[in-house]
Amino acid sequence: MPEKKTLERAKEDKREGKAASTQAGEFVREEIDHIRERKHGARSTKQAIAIGLSKARRAGVKLPPPAKGKASAKTRHSAALALKEGQEKRKPSAKRSRAAETALKHEGRSAASKKALSRQARTAAKKRSASSRSASAKKAARTRAREKK
Numbered sequence: 001m002p003e004k005k006t007l008e009r010a011k012e013d014k015r016e017g018k019a020a021s022t023q024a025g026e027f028v029r030e031e032i033d034h035i036r037e038r039k040h041g042a043r044s045t046k047q048a049i050a051i052g053l054s055k056a057r058r059a060g061v062k063l064p065p066p067a068k069g070k071a072s073a074k075t076r077h078s079a080a081l082a083l084k085e086g087q088e089k090r091k092p093s094a095k096r097s098r099a100a101e102t103a104l105k106h107e108g109r110s111a112a113s114k115k116a117l118s119r120q121a122r123t124a125a126k127k128r129s130a131s132s133r134s135a136s137a138k139k140a141a142r143t144r145a146r147e148k149k
Contacts, residue, residue, distance in 0.1 A: 001092075002059050006030045010061060018143060020063040027059065028052030032112045041107030045120040048111050050075075051104075057082035058092075 006026050013023040031052035035042055042048040057063055057079065065071075065079035110116055125133075 002027060002055050003030060007059060010056070010059065014061075016143075019139075020061055023061045024053050024056035024063050027056035027061070031055065032117070035109055035112035038109060040101060040104035041109050042104065042111040043107050045111045045116045049120070054078070054082045058086045060086045060089075 006029075009026045010023045013026065028049050029052070031042075031048050034040060035048055042051065053063065063079075063083070065076045065083065068076070071079075
């Protein structure tokens with residue numbers, strides 16, 4: 001279950017008209033903090049981000065699953081399921097939650113290191129085209145202009 005602060009920050013982002021990915025970023029930040037606080041670990045930075053995104057979808061952030069070709073069918077299916085769960089608001093299975101938490105406790109903590117996060121950001125940026133980066137920069141400029149008024 002996400003922390004109250006995280007849910008509030010995500011709701012504030014939604015009120016401000018920010019993108020679903022920005023709202024989900026709050027949950028990813030929480031996940032990175034959990035690893036740093038030694039609550040649990042993660043096999044990789046990518047896994048830590050995926051857990052955060054899944055939590056966001058389950059908390060009701062309308063973040064669509066990755067497009068076909070961007071991720072495996074398994075990942076897309078899992079994301080679609082999390083999104084559906086977030087809309088339905090059903091109580092999660094205690095047994096399954098406990099099992100997932102126990103498994104993560106056995107993983108390392110280096111996935112949330114500055115070095116690992118930096119490496120992940122760099123490789124993710126490399127995969128994007130110049131037009132994609134330009135479009136997101138323009139969108140960011142528009143939301144900044146909206147905030148100042």
